[in-house]
Amino acid sequence: MMVNTEPRTVAAAVVGMAREGRFVEIAELFTPQLRALVSAETLQAAWAGEISKVGTVAAVGEPVSERAEAGLVRVSVPLTCEHGEVTVIMSVDDAGMMHGLRLSLPTVTSWEPPSYSAPERFTEHEVTVGSGPLAVSGTHTLPRGRGPQPGVVLLSGGGPFDRDETSGVNKPLKDLAWGLASRGVAVARFDKLAFAHSRMAMKPGSTVADEYVPHAVAAVRLLQQQPTVDPERVFVLGHSMGGRAAPRVAAAEASVAGLVILAGDTQPMHRAAVRVVRYLASMTPDSIPQAAVEAFTQQAALIDSPDLSPATPAADLPFGWPASYWLDLRGDDPVATAAALDKPMLILQGGRDYQVTVDDDLTSWQAGLAQRPDVVIRIYDADNHLFFPGSGPSTPAEYEPPQHVDPAVVADIAEWLVPGQGKIAGLPSSHER
Numbered sequence: 001m002m003v004n005t006e007p008r009t010v011a012a013a014v015v016g017m018a019r020e021g022r023f024v025e026i027a028e029l030f031t032p033q034l035r036a037l038v039s040a041e042t043l044q045a046a047w048a049g050e051i052s053k054v055g056t057v058a059a060v061g062e063p064v065s066e067r068a069e070a071g072l073v074r075v076s077v078p079l080t081c082e083h084g085e086v087t088v089i090m091s092v093d094d095a096g097m098m099h100g101l102r103l104s105l106p107t108v109t110s111w112e113p114p115s116y117s118a119p120e121r122f123t124e125h126e127v128t129v130g131s132g133p134l135a136v137s138g139t140h141t142l143p144r145g146r147g148p149q150p151g152v153v154l155l156s157g158g159g160p161f162d163r164d165e166t167s168g169v170n171k172p173l174k175d176l177a178w179g180l181a182s183r184g185v186a187v188a189r190f191d192k193l194a195f196a197h198s199r200m201a202m203k204p205g206s207t208v209a210d211e212y213v214p215h216a217v218a219a220v221r222l223l224q225q226q227p228t229v230d231p232e233r234v235f236v237l238g239h240s241m242g243g244r245a246a247p248r249v250a251a252a253e254a255s256v257a258g259l260v261i262l263a264g265d266t267q268p269m270h271r272a273a274v275r276v277v278r279y280l281a282s283m284t285p286d287s288i289p290q291a292a293v294e295a296f297t298q299q300a301a302l303i304d305s306p307d308l309s310p311a312t313p314a315a316d317l318p319f320g321w322p323a324s325y326w327l328d329l330r331g332d333d334p335v336a337t338a339a340a341l342d343k344p345m346l347i348l349q350g351g352r353d354y355q356v357t358v359d360d361d362l363t364s365w366q367a368g369l370a371q372r373p374d375v376v377i378r379i380y381d382a383d384n385h386l387f388f389p390g391s392g393p394s395t396p397a398e399y400e401p402p403q404h405v406d407p408a409v410v411a412d413i414a415e416w417l418v419p420g421q422g423k424i425a426g427l428p429s430s431h432e433r
Helices: 007-021 023-027 032-037 038-051 173-179 208-224 241-252 269-283 291-306 321-328 334-339 359-367 405-415
Strands: 059-060 066-068 072-081 083-095 098-104 122-129 137-141 149-156 186-190 229-239 260-261 345-350 377-382
Touching: 007 023, 007 059, 007 066, 007 072, 007 083, 007 098, 032 098, 038 098, 038 291, 072 122, 098 377, 122 186, 122 208, 137 173, 137 208, 149 173, 149 208, 149 241, 173 186, 173 229, 173 405, 186 208, 208 229, 208 241, 208 321, 229 241, 229 405, 241 260, 241 334, 260 405, 269 291, 269 321, 269 359, 291 321, 334 359, 345 359, 359 377, 377 405
Parallel strands: 149 186, 149 229, 229 260, 260 345, 345 377
Antiparallel strands: 059 072, 066 072, 072 083, 083 098, 122 137, 137 186
16 A cells, blocks of 8 residues: 555556556555446556557656545546657545546647527536435526426436536537527436535435435435425436436336436346456457456456355455345336336437347346337437437447537437427537438
């Protein structure tokens, strides 16, 4: 363990270790959760793959730090390489432990509004969601006008996402918020517990319900209190794991008017994770050693074991998540929960999504809700997991360039929430991409 835990010092030392090939020592600075997900071998392969794009490191710049989510400091270390530049970005806590590490090639550094948004048609203001020590920050995006307006609360996917579900330079939930508000829908979004209070998230005893339901219910009630919002028409929209959790939110808060589920997973998550890891290993065999795939598969197998109990160490389980979280997921049936709700639903799926797929996940929604006339299910053949349009097999690399949620998705959600709002003068319709 390093003696000096100052984040910039840690970051500079990590870069030095990487240049010298000391990846085992770097992995020792990972938090248990990150160590369970990224081995020293995986880190070495990823480093080699990225550095090969820009050549040998010639010079290392001064680390620059900024406060990120609670308790963490984000440190950026610029590297000048033979054929270009790259930035090493780390999230470090006060104890000098790393919660995240990635290499970023030069790209657009700021989010640009999508063409289907019209900022002059809405206002935004900050809100606090929940109360007490676990309250989180959020944003209300409210259409101009007296109302009454329908509202929707956005839930991001699994992981420590902020309110925009920021992924590199892209912000899919902000795309949705601005696109829907431009079409007359009031939108609430908020930082996840794992983002705002990272030290409180995924502690022993934590569950999926703890991660999503309390703040989602609080966000619904807060949006219902806005003067321009119709409290009887506030919906919940969840993406990925947020889509899986959305039926639980509606079951906990009877006033939810309906659900919009984007790429909501239904396959047991530990099995889906193994499928995804194997897919990525097949796409980029040099980046994920087979030994890492097998080790992850063995961890996932523990989830199905009758021996899994709250006492099972988190370090033995996928992603370093506590056993309580996996026990909750193991008993979760989002389709059954949704089927028991007397609420309309719009379920959307990207045809090129390799994380949540048509065959492994959407078929369960279709089978469980097929007889419901108030359920609409649509597939967007060109879209990936973030509903970014593209072509060919989807890979993580395609998420890196600046892009926006498919305008057809935004327009179709708006039309479902408010008939007649799918096409607004000056904005793309569901048939314009």
